[in-house]
Amino acid sequence: MTDDLGRSFVGYREGMTDYEMYEANRGCWRLGPRAQDERYAIFSFDGIVRQAVEISSVEPAPKRTMRSVVYGRVLGRGDRIYDQYVNGPAPESLGRNPISYVPDEAGPADAAFHFGDPESNREVELVAMSFISGQYAVDGWIVEDVSALNCGWDITATKGPRLRHIKVKGLSGPTAKVLFTGNELRAAGHDLNxxxxxxxxxxxxxxxxxxxxxxxxxxxVPLAYEVDLSRS
Incomplete structure (x- = not known):
């Protein structure tokens, strides 16, 4: 993943916290279609990888034509991608660009945080959808799967005049910690159902x-911000 100007890591300084680093550098990038299919990105400065992120979604940047914001989870020690890349030399493919994709083969650390490989994640999602659809159907609701429509929820349920828009998140483990896209948060903010x-x-x-x-x-918790570098 590269920005169109090949800038160095924006605003990097020694001693930055992960949050400060993410906040300073997750601005608006010119990304190709490949970004929608990638899972991990790394950020480098002065030839050293400084941060790794697991991508949850790529959203259009507000008021910035042809630019995107990458949302995701900042990785730490114990995560496979962090341990493999952070504080090590930047891949040669980076050149002068601060951002790059890295391979997304799953490892034990991913499973520990309940973000497994895409095939396992899909299995968990299907089971969760079936489980919730079944619960609502038994309770007399008419259930429609709208997960492919990218409307901010997965199930539209009706029961007489009652309407529910249900976002389903499935996890393989017991900890209820999930990632949200900007589209899902917008639905949560504006949809009373x-x-x-x-x-x-x-x-x-x-x-x-x-x-x-x-x-x-x-x-x-917001994990990405627009950074208007034209004003710097």
Missing amino acids: WSLVVVTNALTSPRSREYGPDEIRRLA
Whole structure:
């Protein structure tokens, strides 16, 4: 992943925290179609990898034509990609560019945080969707899978005049910690019929818990910001 101007790592200084580094450098980049399919990115400065990120989504940058914002989870010690790249030499493919994709083969550290390989993640998602759809159907709701429409929720459920827009998040482990795209957060902020249902231990002993939009907005932590470098 490279920016179009080949700038160095923006605003890097020794002693920055992970949050400060992410905040200073997750601005608006000119990205190709490949960005939508990548899982990991690394950030380098002065020939050394300084940070690694697991990508959750790539969204259009607000008010910036042809630019994108990458949302994701900053990796730390114990994550396979962090341990493999951070504080080591930047891959030769970076050249003068500060951002690059890296291979996304899953490892033990990914499983420990419940972000497995794409095939396993898909299995967890399907099980969670089936589990929640079944619960609502048993309760008399008419259930429609709209997950492919990218509308900010996965299930539209109706029961007489009642309408529910349900976002489903499936996890293979017991910890209810999930990633949200900008589109999902927008739905949580504006749709009165929206709710999140998290299914933990989806592949073994699935249990679900529902969260309202107010709770999601209160707990959500921003991991990407627009950086207008034209004003620097």
